[in-house]
Amino acid sequence: MSKIVLSHIDKFYGDNHVLRDINLTIEDGDFMTLLGPSGCGKTTTLRVVSGLERPQNGVMTIDGEEMINADLAYFAEPSKRGLNLVFQSYALWPHMTVRNNIAFGLKIQKLPRAEVEKRVADSLRMMRIEEYIDRYPNELSGGQQQRVAIARAVASNPKLLLLDEPLSNLDARLRVDMRSELQRIHRELGTTVIYVTHDQVEALTMSTKIALFKAGEISQVATPMDLYMNPIDLEAADFIGNPRINFLEGAGHMDGAKLHVSCELAEYEFDRSDMTEQEIPESGDFPVVVAIRPEQIHLTTEKSTDGIPVKVYANQPAGSETLVSLQGAGGTDFLAKEIGLAQYDIDQTVYAHIAPEKINIYDAKSTRLIKRTR
Amino acid sequence: MKRKQHRPFNPIRLKNQILNVVKNPFNMIVAISLVVLFCLIVIPLLQMIATTFTVAKSELRRIRGAEVGDFTLYYWKYILTSGMAGATLWGPLKNSLVVGFFTVLVSVPLGSVLGWLIVRTDIPGKKLLGMLVVIPYMVPSWCKALSWLAVFRNATSGSLGFLAGLGIPIPDWLAYGPVAIVLCMSLHYYAFSYINVSSALRSINSELEEMGEICGANKLQILKSITIPLVLPSVLSSIIMTLSKSIGTYGVAANLGNRIGYFTLATKMKTFINGSPQAVGYAMSLVLIALAALIIFSNQKVVGVRKSYATIGGKGGRSTEMKLGKAKTPLMIFLVVFLFFAMVAPMFVLVMETFQITTGNGYGLNNLTLYNWIGTVDEAQRYINYPGIFRNPEFTRAIYNTVRLTFIGSILTALCGQFLGYISTRGRGKWYGSATEQLVFIPYLMSGVAFSAMYVAMFNRPRLGGLIPSLYGTFGLIVLTSVVKHFPFASRSGTSNMMQISTELEEAADINGANFWQRMAKIVLPLAKNGFISGFMLTFISIAKELDLIIIMMDKRTQTMSYLAFTYSQEGYNQMADAISVCVLLFILVCYIIANKFGADIGKAW
Ligand SMILES: Nc1ncnc2c1ncn2[C@@H]1O[C@H](COP(=O)(O)OP(=O)(O)O)[C@@H](O)[C@H]1O
Numbered sequence: 001m002s003k004i005v006l007s008h009i010d011k012f013y014g015d016n017h018v019l020r021d022i023n024l025t026i027e028d029g030d031f032m033t034l035l036g037p038s039g040c041g042k043t044t045t046l047r048v049v050s051g052l053e054r055p056q057n058g059v060m061t062i063d064g065e066e067m068i069n070a071d072l073a074y075f076a077e078p079s080k081r082g083l084n085l086v087f088q089s090y091a092l093w094p095h096m097t098v099r100n101n102i103a104f105g106l107k108i109q110k111l112p113r114a115e116v117e118k119r120v121a122d123s124l125r126m127m128r129i130e131e132y133i134d135r136y137p138n139e140l141s142g143g144q145q146q147r148v149a150i151a152r153a154v155a156s157n158p159k160l161l162l163l164d165e166p167l168s169n170l171d172a173r174l175r176v177d178m179r180s181e182l183q184r185i186h187r188e189l190g191t192t193v194i195y196v197t198h199d200q201v202e203a204l205t206m207s208t209k210i211a212l213f214k215a216g217e218i219s220q221v222a223t224p225m226d227l228y229m230n231p232i233d234l235e236a237a238d239f240i241g242n243p244r245i246n247f248l249e250g251a252g253h254m255d256g257a258k259l260h261v262s263c264e265l266a267e268y269e270f271d272r273s274d275m276t277e278q279e280i281p282e283s284g285d286f287p288v289v290v291a292i293r294p295e296q297i298h299l300t301t302e303k304s305t306d307g308i309p310v311k312v313y314a315n316q317p318a319g320s321e322t323l324v325s326l327q328g329a330g331g332t333d334f335l336a337k338e339i340g341l342a343q344y345d346i347d348q349t350v351y352a353h354i355a356p357e358k359i360n361i362y363d364a365k366s367t368r369l370i371k372r373t374r
Numbered sequence: 375m376k377r378k379q380h381r382p383f384n385p386i387r388l389k390n391q392i393l394n395v396v397k398n399p400f401n402m403i404v405a406i407s408l409v410v411l412f413c414l415i416v417i418p419l420l421q422m423i424a425t426t427f428t429v430a431k432s433e434l435r436r437i438r439g440a441e442v443g444d445f446t447l448y449y450w451k452y453i454l455t456s457g458m459a460g461a462t463l464w465g466p467l468k469n470s471l472v473v474g475f476f477t478v479l480v481s482v483p484l485g486s487v488l489g490w491l492i493v494r495t496d497i498p499g500k501k502l503l504g505m506l507v508v509i510p511y512m513v514p515s516w517c518k519a520l521s522w523l524a525v526f527r528n529a530t531s532g533s534l535g536f537l538a539g540l541g542i543p544i545p546d547w548l549a550y551g552p553v554a555i556v557l558c559m560s561l562h563y564y565a566f567s568y569i570n571v572s573s574a575l576r577s578i579n580s581e582l583e584e585m586g587e588i589c590g591a592n593k594l595q596i597l598k599s600i601t602i603p604l605v606l607p608s609v610l611s612s613i614i615m616t617l618s619k620s621i622g623t624y625g626v627a628a629n630l631g632n633r634i635g636y637f638t639l640a641t642k643m644k645t646f647i648n649g650s651p652q653a654v655g656y657a658m659s660l661v662l663i664a665l666a667a668l669i670i671f672s673n674q675k676v677v678g679v680r681k682s683y684a685t686i687g688g689k690g691g692r693s694t695e696m697k698l699g700k701a702k703t704p705l706m707i708f709l710v711v712f713l714f715f716a717m718v719a720p721m722f723v724l725v726m727e728t729f730q731i732t733t734g735n736g737y738g739l740n741n742l743t744l745y746n747w748i749g750t751v752d753e754a755q756r757y758i759n760y761p762g763i764f765r766n767p768e769f770t771r772a773i774y775n776t777v778r779l780t781f782i783g784s785i786l787t788a789l790c791g792q793f794l795g796y797i798s799t800r801g802r803g804k805w806y807g808s809a810t811e812q813l814v815f816i817p818y819l820m821s822g823v824a825f826s827a828m829y830v831a832m833f834n835r836p837r838l839g840g841l842i843p844s845l846y847g848t849f850g851l852i853v854l855t856s857v858v859k860h861f862p863f864a865s866r867s868g869t870s871n872m873m874q875i876s877t878e879l880e881e882a883a884d885i886n887g888a889n890f891w892q893r894m895a896k897i898v899l900p901l902a903k904n905g906f907i908s909g910f911m912l913t914f915i916s917i918a919k920e921l922d923l924i925i926i927m928m929d930k931r932t933q934t935m936s937y938l939a940f941t942y943s944q945e946g947y948n949q950m951a952d953a954i955s956v957c958v959l960l961f962i963l964v965c966y967i968i969a970n971k972f973g974a975d976i977g978k979a980w
């Protein structure tokens with residue numbers, strides 16, 4: 001149980017500025033995911049939190065207790081931070097059996113033997129790998145090793161559990177199983193979790209909060225829903241969501257309390273209340289980007305007043321869903337997603353319905369979100 | 375944002391900064407080992423350099439108006455410009471270079487061809503051949519010199535060898551001097567090229583060659599334009615290794631050259647270091663070091679950049695063998711003949727000589743005796759001062775010294791090696807990691823004689839105001855020299871061992887609350903064990919073979935078997951010298967077999 005506060009953390013490797021002014025608060029019991037493409041500093045953040053790396057600037061507290069204070073060159077030992085870490089490589093000690101791998105830290109803490117036995121048994125049971133207790137790591141499959149690594153981390157009853165891309169070495173099917181497993185563990189133990197991944201599906205499905213990383217900076221911290229609905233900038237919008245969000249160029253201008261936007265498909269008018277704090281020109285036209293999720297585009301074959309006529313360019317039915325590539329009147333390509341099987345002919349004209357409240361508008365110049373969805 | 379922000383002075387921060395450094399045992403260990411390395415490697419080198427510029431007592435009479443300890447260029451002038459320079463430096467230097475050049479010329483093609491035959495062709499009995507081919511490397515090079523003498527000795531040095539005994543006239547130029555030295559060293563150092571080239575060949579995917587075949591190239595074209603260019607970097611580095619090793623080799627050159635006054639830099643240098651003026655010897659060893667450094671660094675310039683592609687094709691590449699077809703029989707005959715003349719015949723002659731009363735007198739029963747092994751002095755049929763080696767207390771002492779030196783030396787070396795390897799892998803990319811690597815590499819530049827000359831110069835009198843007593847002539851100095859000289863190899867094996875232990879394994883223990891010593895004891899040491907054992911075995915063999923390195927420091931009390939054999943041979947007791955080298959050979963062979971059991975790879979043994 002713990003609340004972690006990172007403030008103004010900077011980390012350099014040589015002259016390489018890897019973490020840039022990281023500010024992040026993780027509430028007690030959160031499942032916080034650090035999400036971002038590879039090389040953006042997620043692992044480094046995790047290692048800073050765990051104490052394996054020392055940042056050059058910044059402060060970190062856990063439950064109000066200072067763990068890092070770079071100004072005072074104070075860094076608490078990793079083992080004094082009440083946390084445990086699951087490495088991406090698992091880092092199981094190859095010369096120890098599963099039992100000894102898990103018992104290692106407990107023995108170091110000089111727990112009574114019976115307590116050690118009990119904790120080993122408990123964590124193995126929790127991970128459902130009791131039968132492998134006397135095997136060596138190289139006698140286990142990747143998925144089993146993964147479970148041992150998690151069992152080892154939870155055996156010490158950490159207040160904070162750190163996981164570095166734990167599922168990246170597993171095959172697709174196992175990954176889905178382990179996702180629910182991890183959620184269950186989080187619920188059962190009630191520990192705060194920091195979870196690193198580059199996989200947005202993992203992030204969206206498991207977390208209570210997501211911190212989106214971009215080149216060593218945190219660009220957005222939000223709930224999965226909010227992150228999906230209102231990515232803070234074009235890059236985030238592009239990164240989150242599969243299939244990718246549609247971007248259409250447009251022009252906007254402020255008209256008193258209203259934002260007018262026109263693009264190839266239609267013209268819209270939005271209330272001030274739907275807009276973000278982002279600064280935009282109060283008068284005159286300015287370029288914007290209209291962003292629409294593919295699943296927010298509903299297609300009908302009958303003509304209607306609010307339907308926008310578009311041409312079917314390609315049709316990709318995939319069982320549970322169908323992706324339809326469309327072309328607007330001006331020749332712009334965009335994508336719609338329909339649930340279930342749908343059949344359209346190539347070059348057929350269909351009518352697209354898009355609810356204005358489901359549209360994001362970005363300022364093309366600053367690339368920042370100016371109008372939110374509801 | 376700057377990396378280093380200016381912060382106002384804060385005593386708490388200073389305290390924490392100091393605590394951060396002091397509380398981490400790793401920092402302390404790094405500090406201590408850097409200091410120790412500095413004391414063991416840099417200071418002796420500087421000391422030796424200083425000695426060559428300082429007037430010593432023995433030269434007081436020759437340098438007018440000088441006091442002991444004054445600065446002088448006398449010694450450098452002596453070897454560079456004086457009337458003696460030709461005989462002291464330039465002549466031996468020329469000899470060294472000639473010997474080195476021809477050794478490379480013979481041994482590198484030999485080793486490369488053998489490597490290619492055994493790795494890449496369908497020659498029968500590869501496994502056995504592969505094993506036999508490295509055995510000559512296990513035989514100390516000075517043993518080869520003794521076998522050479524056993525075969526080719528002529529009347530010039532008193533007793534006859536095998537061939538002369540058969541009535542075949544052996545000219546001096548064949549029995550002694552450059553030809554003999556080059557051939558003996560080639561039969562030793564071809565193993566470098568063999569091991570380098572064969573491992574390069576193994577790492578090349580044979581699909582590269584097959585692609586050439588598909589493009590319509592014939593075997594010769596494939597060899598010329600695909601295989602050879604790919605192994606060229608490893609051939610180049612074999613050339614460099616062979617050259618720098620053979621220039622500095624003492625044992626072979628002394629056994630085969632001294633009798634007819636043919637001196638190389640290494641042998642000439644020793645006569646000065648054991649005699650006078652000593653500083654001239656040190657100056658010569660600096661020349662040797664500079665020469666080796668020059669060779670190795672120019673190699674790094676030339677090969678370094680391009681070496682990377684030696685492993686192109688990566689692991690796991692299938693290797694199909696080249697069909698030798700009609701060439702198979704002649705090549706097989708070549709191999710068998712080679713192995714016969716390089717191994718079987720000289721060994722046979724060497725072993726038989728230990729049973730002969732008069733060398734070169736045939737193997738008739740009337741010329742055979744066990745005297746050299748178990749005789750007593752009063753049984754001696756000729757004028758011999760020594761009983762058979764098994765009754766000779768000197769030999770017993772030599773066995774004891776050898777075993778003691780090899781055990782203590784190799785355990786210490788292997789331990790230090792793992793330790794230094796740990797520091798350089800964990801310090802990779804940090805200043806102390808590269809400092810350790812560079813310091814540890816220095817002994818590699820020095821031939822054995824030059825290195826021990828340096829240690830003698832350093833420790834032949836008390837240092838640090840008596841804190842380090844004079845170690846000259848002590849067993850401790852011999853151990854120390856052996857250990858430090860083997861640092862480059864040992865730390866390389868330690869490094870490759872430690873590289874396999876991912877830092878994350880240690881970090882996981884760190885997070886679980888294990889402190890530095892617990893991590894060492896519970897994680898690093900258990901995982902390093904196997905690598906440690908194989909590193910230990912290889913150092914063990916290397917120290918057991920060693921003659922060059924310790925010859926300057928040995929005396930009757932501290933002598934090892936190698937040294938005893940060398941003295942006997944110089945005194946003309948050839949049969950006894952042979953008997954001792956047979957014992958050394960057996961000792962090494964047994965160690966090698968044990969080492970193989972532990973998975974030690976002899977290919978990494980230098
Ligand atoms: N030990 C290190 N030394 C130097 N640079 C490093 C080190 N570890 C990571 N980096 C650099 O820091 C950046 C962020 O790395 P990392 O945190 O591992 O990214 P992620 O986990 O998001 O993929 C990368 O550009 C990487 O090259």
Ligand SMILES: [Mg+2]
Nearest residue numbers: 039042043165
């Ligand atoms: Mg990572």
